[in-house]
Amino acid sequence: MSSSMSEAVVAGADGPTLASLPLPDHFSAAVVHARDVDMFQQVSDKDVRKSLSVDMIPMPELAPDEALVAVMASAINYNTVWSAMFEPVPTFQFLEQMGRAGGWEARHxxxxxxxxxxxxxxxxxxxxxxxxxxxxxxxxxxxAYVDEQDPDTHRDGMLGDGQKAWGFETNFGALAHYAVVRASQLMPKPALLTWEEAAANPLCASTAYRMLVSDRGAQMKQGDVVLIWGATGGLGSYAVQLVRNGGGIPVGVVSSEEKAAVLRSLGCEAVINRSEIEDGDPTMLEQPKGWKRLGGAIRKAVGEDPHIVFEHVGRRTFAASVFVARRGGTVVTCGSSTGYDHTYDNRYLWMRLKRIIGSHGANLHEQCEVNRLFSLGHLVPALSTTYPLAEVGAATRSVQTNEHVGKVGVLCLAPRPGLGVTDPQARAKVGEDRLRLFQRAEHDAA
Structure with a gap:
């Protein structure tokens, strides 16, 4: 942190002071390199610690509709894992496409x-x-990095042809001391949260909100039974909270008793341990026998089939999700962390009038609705553990190997956890125990 700008940001300098200071010429950032895209060919364990590095990079220019943010904290999402594995395609293909567009896009x-x-x-x-x-x-x-000049963006920011995932399909992302963002990406930081707690929420919480609550998703209503895969992960932990807040009945699927305990502490009483369904066979949920076991476990837990299945695991679970949704029910999907090629029995979809809804990210209005819920204390961060930027490889590896619960944070300019709260009264009203639920769970598991 050698630049006076960085020191001033950490010290809490006001706007006029920051505006008077020069920007650093270079800054620290977590990067992958184009020269390494073939490094994992024919390698079974694509260990992201080998591809990720923290380098000094030059400060980019700022376009007229952009802001430069001094990043206090960031978080790991599964798209960081994909980028560092160079799968399903190297993300340099996205950057090359931006380059061909010319203008300010060429910087990427x-x-x-x-x-x-x-x-x-x-x-x-x-x-x-x-x-x-x-x-x-x-x-x-x-x-969500959107093109405001695209007509479809004005219908829904996620429908515009130029919509991209910032830091995955664009350059100058969040795992750095400075990041370039469009003004249409900015929201006020919830004053009751620390830097790292606030950074853990935007992508996963808003994705879960659009999937479950938005009129573009499953439109969950009171009393709906919702099956949530990976219920203590980044997406699932927010889904559980949204279902409970909306009067639904969450049924969480986890992979261990330790994670089941975390889920119960969130107020999710119906918990299914996936390992008991699989019984040592990791392909069980891809088979009709496994689907029926899962359906039986759900009925035993809540007495009926789910109205909604919250799906993001992909190949290993999708067939089971289609099967267990009730007649007229909905499977809403936003990803496929175990593979994109899904095979399922279509009879259970068409003959029982079920729906599959594709959902991706969230538009700015949905993002702001979720951000308000955090500011009110109606949602709490799923942050479980925090790494320094220098250890970003280890942080990403923990997500790659599913060793974590909730979200894994990364401190960038913030020198230590616990900083950034500007409304301690609001924080006290929500309560430290509730706000640190996932951090305590990680500590207890350790």
Missing amino acids: HLPYHVLGSDASGVVVRTGSSVRKWKVGDRVVVAP
Whole structure:
């Protein structure tokens, strides 16, 4: 942290002070390199610690509709794992496409890719056309990078042809001391949260919100039974909270008794241990016998089949999800962490009038609705553990190997955890035990 700008941000300097200071020429960032895209060919364990590094990179120019954010904290998402594994395609293909578009997009086409799609921090520069944000504002960053000149963006930000996942399909992402964002990605940081707690939420919480609550998703209603795969992971932990808050009945699927205990502490009384269904066979849930076992376990837990299945695991679970949804029920999916090629019995879809809804990220309105819930204390961060930026490889590896619960945070400019709270009264009202639920769970598991 050699630059006076970085030191001033950490010290809490006001906007005019930050505006008067020069930007550093270079800064630390977690990157993958184009020269390494073939490093995992014919390697069974694609250990992301080997591909991720923290390098000094030059400060990029700022477009008129962008802001430069001094990143206090970030978090690991599964898209960081994909990027570091160079799967399903190397993300340099996305950067090359941006380069071909020309103009300001050309900056992104570089031989290195700065990763990361979650951030909290301080605005230190704004482009000439930015109106609603100023230097010194404390912000969190929404990961949806949209083209405001695309007509479909005005129908729904996620439908525009130019929509991208920031820090995955764009460069200059969150796992760095500084990040370049569009002004349309900015939201006010919840004042009751620490930097690392605030950074853990935007991508996963908003994705879960769109899947379950938004009129573009499953439109969950009171009393709905919702099966949630990976219920103590980044997506699942927010899904459990949203279902409970909305009067639904969450049925959480986890992989161990330790994670089951975390889930119960969240208030999810119906818990299914996947290992008991699989009984030593990791392909069990891809077989009709496994589907029926799962359906029986759900009925035993809550007495009926799920109205909604919250799906993001993919190949290993998708057939089971289609099977167990009740007649007229909905499977809503936002990803496929175990593989994109899904095989399921279509009879259970068409003959029982079920629906599959594809969901991706969240538009800015949905993001802001979720951000408000955190500011009110109606949702709590799923942050379980925090690493320094220098150990970003280990942080990403923990997500790659599913060793974590909730979200894994990364401190960038913030020198230690626990900083950034500006409304201690609101924090006290929610309670430290509740806000640190996942951090305590990680400590207890250790």
